[in-house]
Amino acid sequence: MSQLLSLRDRKRTETWAALHNAAARLTLENGPDRVTTEAISAQANVSARTFFNYFSTKEDAILGLQDPSIDDTWLEAFDVDANLLDQVSRLLVHVVHSTEGGADGDSLRMEVVQRFPQLRQRRFGYFLKVEQLVRDVVTEGITASAKWADVAQHHRAEDISRMIVLIAGAPMRYAMQESAHAPTLDNQFAALSTANALLREVLPEIQ
Known part of the structure; x- marks a missing residue:
């Protein structure tokens, strides 16, 4: 069970990073106004629906932002x-x-x-x-x-x-x-x- 959770966590981390990297790179190429969540998702090889499981807005994806937490x-x-x-x-x-x-x-x-x-x-x-x-x-x-x-x-x-x-x-x-x-x-x-x-x-x- 712990291995399964670890695999899920790793997959989630990888998807989050892929979306952020895609959003940031598209922004550097085209500017933030011309970047869409659909383009980010396509670049990261995930569905547009999946995008919103990770980020609330395209700006959050561009900057790689997530809600604060304390260990x-x-x-x-x-x-x-x-x-x-x-x-x-x-x-x-x-x-x-x-x-x-x-x-x-x-x-x-x-x-x-x-x-x-x-x-x-x-x-x-x-x-x-x-x-x-x-x-x-x-x-x-x-x-x-x-x-x-x-x-x-x-x-x-x-x-x-x-x-x-x-x-x-x-x-x-x-x-x-x-x-x-x-x-x-x-x-x-x-x-x-x-x-x-x-x-x-x-x-x-x-x-």
């Missing part, structure tokens, strides 16, 4: 009573990567976005989903935390978590810009350590 190991390790700046900023980076469907399509994705910057708006929509997912995790932790009880008496847990995620998002974006030449998870985490240290130095000076 159970990250959820188990998350501690709202510990250093939230480091934890939340790293969690944001992790969840952003979950929307991009693996590293194989990174070079195509980068080339498409550089040539057709109008597609960044679609990526931004997915980043909002990332923020919401991380906010939900932080909110749940704050609601159950004795450490945050006093603050939670004056502010809603949802508002507290929104502020935390926005603050942690600043070094996350800084790190992604610094590692844009090679946007691997390791490079981004390395840049994130520097960004968080810089934020800690800057914050006292702007209060």
Whole structure:
């Protein structure tokens, strides 16, 4: 049974990658406005109906985007009573990567976005989903935390978590810009350590 599931997972991954690669390459050849889901499906050797089992729109296929998710190991390790700046900023980076469907399509994705910057708006929509997912995790932790009880008496847990995620998002974006030449998870985490240290130095000076 596990071998069957593994085979299905591998087949699904291969089909997802084929659709993304076809969509990205057709976009680079013809521009996004001239690309259709039918052409993408034909290039990937799947039916047009199958396309929508993997992507909601052609833009998602072009950029290789999928709904954000968080690994159970990250959820188990998350501690709202510990250093939230480091934890939340790293969690944001992790969840952003979950929307991009693996590293194989990174070079195509980068080339498409550089040539057709109008597609960044679609990526931004997915980043909002990332923020919401991380906010939900932080909110749940704050609601159950004795450490945050006093603050939670004056502010809603949802508002507290929104502020935390926005603050942690600043070094996350800084790190992604610094590692844009090679946007691997390791490079981004390395840049994130520097960004968080810089934020800690800057914050006292702007209060």
